[in-house]
Amino acid sequence: MPNDELFRELLAARVEHARGQLARLSGEIREVTLAHRDTPADDEHDPEGSTVTLERERAVALLAGVKAQLIELQDAQARLAHGTFGICERCGQPVPVERLEVRPQARHCVGCAGIRARGH
Numbered sequence: 138m139p140n141d142e143l144f145r146e147l148l149a150a151r152v153e154h155a156r157g158q159l160a161r162l163s164g165e166i167r168e169v170t171l172a173h174r175d176t177p178a179d180d181e182h183d184p185e186g187s188t189v190t191l192e193r194e195r196a197v198a199l200l201a202g203v204k205a206q207l208i209e210l211q212d213a214q215a216r217l218a219h220g221t222f223g224i225c226e227r228c229g230q231p232v233p234v235e236r237l238e239v240r241p242q243a244r245h246c247v248g249c250a251g252i253r254a255r256g257h
């Protein structure tokens with residue numbers, strides 16, 4: 138069985154990190170949006186404008202990724218609380234600790250994750 142205490146700390150640290158990223162990206166998006174609003178909107182003829190849009194899109198995409206990660210992490214915390222953490226959701230076998238240390242939000246063992254990735 139995985140060391141619950143260790144993973145509780147690991148997950149808490151990752152959640153905190155994700156929340157920090159979330160706050161930073163939200164701030165970045167707000168800044169870019171506000172800066173963009175000050176300049177006249179003329180994306181087609183204003184190369185600066187399209188750069189701002191790209192920057193904002195990049196930050197929005199990153200933000201979506203971090204949000205999804207945060208949900209996964211919080212889900213892993215719930216599994217930890219319910220005693221189902223570290224058990225493959227597909228085959229019911231324990232997920233190797235080495236894998237959980239790298240990816241504590243992993244729901245599947247290496248074999249099942251591979252099967253899923255191939256779309257079977």
Ligand SMILES: [Zn+2]
Binds near residue numbers: 227
């Ligand atoms: Zn499995």
